[in-house]
Amino acid sequence: MNAPDICARKVTVYFSNMAVASARPIVNLKESHFEHENVRINKYTLADELPAQLSELGLRPRKMTVPGYTIRKLTVDDKQKAIDFLSRFFFRDEPMNSAVNLLETPESRCYELEEYSASSIDQGLSVVAVDDNGNFVGLVINGLVKREEADYTDKSEDCPDPKFRCILKVLGHLDREAKIWEKVAPTCDKVVEVRIASTDSAWRGRGLMRVLCAETERLAKEAGALAMRMDTTSAFSAAAAERLGYRSVYEVPYADLSYAPQPSPPHLLAKVYIKDLKN
Secondary structure (H helix, E strand, C coil): HHHHHHHHCCHHHHHCCCCCCCCCCCCCCCCEEEECCCCCCCCCCCCHHHHHHHHHHHCCCCCCCCCCCCEEECCCCHHHHHHHHHHHHHCCCCCHHHHHCCCCCCCCHHHHHHHHHHCCCCCCCEEEEECCCCCCEEEEEEEEEEHCCCHHHHHHHHCCCHHHHHHHHHHHHHHHCHHHHCCCCCCCCCCEEEEEEEEEEHCCCCCHHHHHHHHHHHHHHCCCCEEEEEEECCCCHHHHHHHCCEEEEEEEEECCCCCCCCCCCCEEEEEEEEEEECC
16 A cells, blocks of 8 residues: 555544544544643662762763754644654554554555644644754644534445555544533634654653644634543543643443454553643
8 A cells, every 4th residue: 555545545644633524634633632741760870879979979961962853833844844743753652553553564555644743833833842953852743623513423434555555443432422512612613633742752741742732722712612522541541631730531442342452451540631721
């Protein structure tokens, strides 16, 4: 299967809450997975005593240079660079992808997944962190959805890939059962969804994702959205959502869905989160 074939078909494409309801190849595709950037392991060594030892000698430790970065919007010209970044730091780590071995070898590609990943960049709500050398070090791909366009029909059978299909069935279940329009204010007719969020492994634990999500919220308010949505498929992403002030509105154990991939612990639940915005 090659990329042009995927773009030419009407398929339901990956991640969460997707629906294809028109002649456009990819429409209303929704995702909100976080990478496990905030999982930390504390290590204690003799180096921990170094500052005190230097102080006794009247010396000060040298300060390490902190690399800089710039936050900007993703554009359609960034499509391939964003896909390359996600291929390195996201696609293989997502629990359901891993559970079904979606990418079987280091060279494997899923063109449906790639097309989905860039499908909402043209809405101008996605953001990227770029280091001083012009490299992507983190990104959040977002999409705007409207109450009037809600469509809960199951499109998973339109997907020719059997591995992808079982993932889509889970994501469709989340979309139907979460009933987000009943969980937001009656005046809310637009929601911005955090569909993919990922950071370079070398940049994790520095608060970069918090900055990217804060910029996402600013753009969401500018677009007239009164709420944010984040679907999580891992324990790490759920913890990140809660740290960012999202509230859980629906959850389901993978074990309760006969067709679902079964990720390894601690990734036992798929959840839907909402965050109300104040303009």
